Amino acid sequence: MAAASVGQDPDSGPDFGPESGSEFDRGSAVRERAAEPGVYDAELDPGWRIGAGVNGGLLLALAGRALSQRLAPHRDPFSISGYYLTASRPGPAVVRTEAVRIGRTLSTGSASLRQFDPRTGEEIERLRVLASYGDLTAAQEDVRTSAVPPEMPPPEQCIGAEHAPPEFMAQADLLQRLDLRLDPACVGWALGSPSGVGRIQGWLRLPDGREPDPLMLLLAVDALPPVTFDLGLFGWTPTIELTAHVRALPAPGWLRVTHATRNLANGFLEEDCEVWDSKDRLVAQSRQLAIVPR
Amino acid sequence: MAAASVGQDPDSGPDFGPESGSEFDRGSAVRERAAEPGVYDAELDPGWRIGAGVNGGLLLALAGRALSQRLAPHRDPFSISGYYLTASRPGPAVVRTEAVRIGRTLSTGSASLRQFDPRTGEEIERLRVLASYGDLTAAQEDVRTSAVPPEMPPPEQCIGAEHAPPEFMAQADLLQRLDLRLDPACVGWALGSPSGVGRIQGWLRLPDGREPDPLMLLLAVDALPPVTFDLGLFGWTPTIELTAHVRALPAPGWLRVTHATRNLANGFLEEDCEVWDSKDRLVAQSRQLAIVPR
Numbered sequence: 153m154a155a156a157s158v159g160q161d162p163d164s165g166p167d168f169g170p171e172s173g174s175e176f177d178r179g180s181a182v183r184e185r186a187a188e189p190g191v192y193d194a195e196l197d198p199g200w201r202i203g204a205g206v207n208g209g210l211l212l213a214l215a216g217r218a219l220s221q222r223l224a225p226h227r228d229p230f231s232i233s234g235y236y237l238t239a240s241r242p243g244p245a246v247v248r249t250e251a252v253r254i255g256r257t258l259s260t261g262s263a264s265l266r267q268f269d270p271r272t273g274e275e276i277e278r279l280r281v282l283a284s285y286g287d288l289t290a291a292q293e294d295v296r297t298s299a300v301p302p303e304m305p306p307p308e309q310c311i312g313a314e315h316a317p318p319e320f321m322a323q324a325d326l327l328q329r330l331d332l333r334l335d336p337a338c339v340g341w342a343l344g345s346p347s348g349v350g351r352i353q354g355w356l357r358l359p360d361g362r363e364p365d366p367l368m369l370l371l372a373v374d375a376l377p378p379v380t381f382d383l384g385l386f387g388w389t390p391t392i393e394l395t396a397h398v399r400a401l402p403a404p405g406w407l408r409v410t411h412a413t414r415n416l417a418n419g420f421l422e423e424d425c426e427v428w429d430s431k432d433r434l435v436a437q438s439r440q441l442a443i444v445p446r
Numbered sequence: 447m448a449a450a451s452v453g454q455d456p457d458s459g460p461d462f463g464p465e466s467g468s469e470f471d472r473g474s475a476v477r478e479r480a481a482e483p484g485v486y487d488a489e490l491d492p493g494w495r496i497g498a499g500v501n502g503g504l505l506l507a508l509a510g511r512a513l514s515q516r517l518a519p520h521r522d523p524f525s526i527s528g529y530y531l532t533a534s535r536p537g538p539a540v541v542r543t544e545a546v547r548i549g550r551t552l553s554t555g556s557a558s559l560r561q562f563d564p565r566t567g568e569e570i571e572r573l574r575v576l577a578s579y580g581d582l583t584a585a586q587e588d589v590r591t592s593a594v595p596p597e598m599p600p601p602e603q604c605i606g607a608e609h610a611p612p613e614f615m616a617q618a619d620l621l622q623r624l625d626l627r628l629d630p631a632c633v634g635w636a637l638g639s640p641s642g643v644g645r646i647q648g649w650l651r652l653p654d655g656r657e658p659d660p661l662m663l664l665l666a667v668d669a670l671p672p673v674t675f676d677l678g679l680f681g682w683t684p685t686i687e688l689t690a691h692v693r694a695l696p697a698p699g700w701l702r703v704t705h706a707t708r709n710l711a712n713g714f715l716e717e718d719c720e721v722w723d724s725k726d727r728l729v730a731q732s733r734q735l736a737i738v739p740r
Contacts, residue, residue, distance in 0.1 A: 230714065231687040231735045233527040235554050235576055237547045252574055253531045258686065260529050260574065262556075280546055280554065282529055282576045284686055284735075291712040294738075296677075298644060299708040350592060383590075392552065392578055393525040395689040397735050399711045414593040415728050417693045418585040420524065422731060434709050437716060439733055441525045441578075441691050444588075 174362035198242035209374030232283035387445030396438035405430030468656035492536035503668030526577035681739030690732035699724030
């Protein structure tokens with residue numbers, strides 16, 4: 153693993169801020185308004201674009217970061233649901249948070265990510281989030297699992313973004329912010345022969361060496377190309393809703409990410425995602441409901 | 447199938463109200479306040495208790511019914527997330543709704559189910575819901591699925607609630623409101639030898655002949671005994687969050703419901719649920735994050 157550590161205190165858990173120098177931390181940074189507690193300003197960076205909009209995982213991480221500050225010391229999203237309302241654009245944004253319930257081991261909050269009408273300045277809601285946060289550094293070690301990590305060739309035998317079709321890369325600035333290596337068994341679509349199975353998987357890390365933490369996992373669950381590519385369905389699959397469970401603090405190093413779908417019906421599909429860390433632990437699970445490309 | 451139809455107009459889809467005479471419709475009924483649009487009164491019926499609280503699926507159906515009225519003509523929950531805050535008790539409740547975004551094919555809303563402090567009358571929030579609704583009667587028929595229905599013996603060879611341990615039945619009024627027949631392969635726990643696989647499945651219908659519709663599916667995804675029983679872990683598994691996707695209008699008749707878990711970690715487990723209708727279609731999928739029994 154060539155990635156350099158960004159300095160993580162194992163006692164307090166990761167606590168990356170914009171000062172970490174990482175593009176992910178900068179791209180998901182929020183600043184609380186001094187005069188309005190619970191309201192956070194942000195800037196959506198064009199570098200996280202996918203198509204005309206900003207990547208849904210980055211938006212979830214950004215709103216998730218605001219909630220992490222709002223619900224501290226419950227800083228880690230145990231369960232977080234994002235409902236995507238309108239397409240986000242690069243530019244200023246604001247996150248308005250609500251502490252729904254402050255509990256002893258879990259706290260629940262809501263966040264509304266908004267941008268501004270260019271003519272009137274009026275706020276337009278992009279994403280509504282509901283989430284329960286806790287403290288994963290206090291995690292018990294009682295793991296009992298029948299889930300098995302995905303099998304895939306080592307990263308150096310997988311397919312980097314540099315092999316993606318140029319017309320796809322041109323619309324996916326996001327891919328330059330990720331070190332993503334797709335399993336060759338799942339990239340038939342890039343060569344004109346999708347497998348039809350409905351599965352895409354690969355290795356993921358941040359190219360600047362910023363190690364994974366719970367907020368970065370919110371990016372990871374929506375960072376791969378849509379699983380519909382493996383079904384030969386190209387075009388956009390806008391997310392309606394995505395819920396992620398972060399099950400453990402991820403260990404440093406590569407993540408393995410799998411996306412699968414089983415059921416396209418009524419113009420919608422589900423996309424199930426698993427994220428496994430370098431210690432072979434299932435650290436995040438997510439499911440999204442998305443629109444089937446026409 | 448002995449269940450009598452309650453009168454469903456196939457053109458407009460099911461539209462069951464409290465007048466249907468069904469215990470489910472009565473138990474999940476809401477009445478909008480004339481002076482406060484978007485605010486709905488309700489009564490939590492002790493017949494839907496499980497342990498000291500009211501069943502989480504019933505609560506989701508009740509809040510979901512309020513949103514169905516609020517977001518009409520988008521009456522069907524395509525995706526709905528419930529975050530459970532405090533345990534509900536039989537008695538009066540109020541659902542305060544917010545229309546987050548009204549769209550052409552989907553509308554998003556939020557609902558807050560509250561009860562009242564017996565001393566002060568102050569509202570105490572039980573459940574916060576975020577959901578996107580559409581119209582499933584307008585569903586396209588383009589189904590492309592690799593999911594296969596669960597195999598189980600016919601209902602008459604399955605295990606009814608009458609065989610459940612009396613100490614369990616005594617705490618589960620809910621079970622008398624359901625016609626639930628569990629696959630004998632998954633009920634070793636009732637005989638002292640849980641399989642350890644982490645799977646429970648069975649047939650489900652409402653005993654009064656009320657046919658399934660999208661709101662009833664919200665009950666169905668949280669109606670079976672906890673999957674942890676199959677792991678030999680008895681006791682409560684309180685739900686932190688449950689998100690359900692309703693993928694199609696269910697056909698009349700028995701539903702098949704499966705619950706599975708793969709990963710217990712950090713004191714939490716996920717429970718994945720599928721609901722299949724009598725036409726072998728996957729009509730609902732859900733996942734919940736719950737607390738592992740001690």
